Amino acid sequence: MKKIKILILSDINTSTEKIVKNGLNLTKILDGEIDFFCVKKPTDIVKKESQLSVMRTINEKFLEADTQIKKLITEINNDHSIAIHHQVSFGNLKDEISNRIKETQPDLIILGNKNSKILSFLGDNILELVLKEHQGTVMIASDKITLEASSELSLGLLNESRLISANNYRDTIVSFAKKPLISFQVKSDTVTDQNKDSKPENMVEFVFENGDNTLTNMGKYMSKNNVQLLFVNRERDKTKEAKYKFGNLAKELNCSIMLTH
Incomplete structure (x- = not known):
């Protein structure tokens, strides 16, 4: 049977663990696989530096984010029960997210909640973009309440x-x-x-x-x-x-x- 494809859009911050846990437990319920996509604005990382310095800083931040995501996935998905793929990208939020949705064709998309940096995306009309680009199900995940696949949901x-x-x-x-x-x-x-x-x-x-x-x-x-x-x-x-x-x-x-x- 075909696995359900779930795309998680998030930054790396204190809320990310809860968001990924919610995505992981939902994926267990639905029998799916996860694509974790972390996108950052270059302007959020570097300010008024030379082009060479900017590229060096972006490369450093890329490796840092990639390492953090790998560590997080290993800790949360310790039994390797769910396939989790990840990618880090720097660029225009709307363009990067739109391209990722088109590339992966997810069945379900998960966004972070109000206390996550991902919700700054709402200010950039990213939720509106996601709903326009993706006609299926979208979940805004809580960083306060965790879904548990091992027990009945409320x-x-x-x-x-x-x-x-x-x-x-x-x-x-x-x-x-x-x-x-x-x-x-x-x-x-x-x-x-x-x-x-x-x-x-x-x-x-x-x-x-x-x-x-x-x-x-x-x-x-x-x-x-x-x-x-x-x-x-x-x-x-x-x-x-x-x-x-x-x-x-x-x-x-x-x-x-x-x-x-």
């Missing part, structure tokens, strides 16, 4: 109550989940009466008023219920108001967020 759904979807990856993850699942509904977006009637018995639903504190209150309930991963329909970002944009969800919520169909 899953939540935002503004929907479907257990079964057209996305096989989502269905596989749901099969590893604790029951009942938790559906978080914002009142103005609450599903139709027909969908309510079809809500599965093994699902708990929390309904929130749509206001300035909605995400804060939702985050508190997620923490109380130890939600590790929240499913969000990636199409909703095209129509919903700014506070529910994917970047804002990532900033406000501690769990990992999976954008899928």
Whole structure:
């Protein structure tokens, strides 16, 4: 059976270990392999130096980053149960990431969360770029909560109550989940009466008023219920108001967020 290809986009920092662990455990659940891509802006490394000095510094930083990644992969994937390939690149963030997506054709892409340097990519509209270049599933990984492949996952759904979807990856993850699942509904977006009637018995639903504190209150309930991963329909970002944009969800919520169909 063909392995699922998972592309992790991250810098090397204190959050990287959690991001890779989340990617590794998700890969174990989905039976896949990982491509770890670290991309840096040259301007983040060198300032106003001669061209020769710049090239020397980039080479040094390349070797340093490559060594750090190899060490991290060895420590996390100590049983070598998952194939993890890695590459370090220096250049324009958008160009490098776009080229990597086209080269590897991943099934699923993982980005770091709000406390990772990768989220500076959000300021460069990198999340928007990834969603444009990649029509499949995208996960914004938490650096606070680690997914564990060896135990049942605590899953939540935002503004929907479907257990079964057209996305096989989502269905596989749901099969590893604790029951009942938790559906978080914002009142103005609450599903139709027909969908309510079809809500599965093994699902708990929390309904929130749509206001300035909605995400804060939702985050508190997620923490109380130890939600590790929240499913969000990636199409909703095209129509919903700014506070529910994917970047804002990532900033406000501690769990990992999976954008899928």
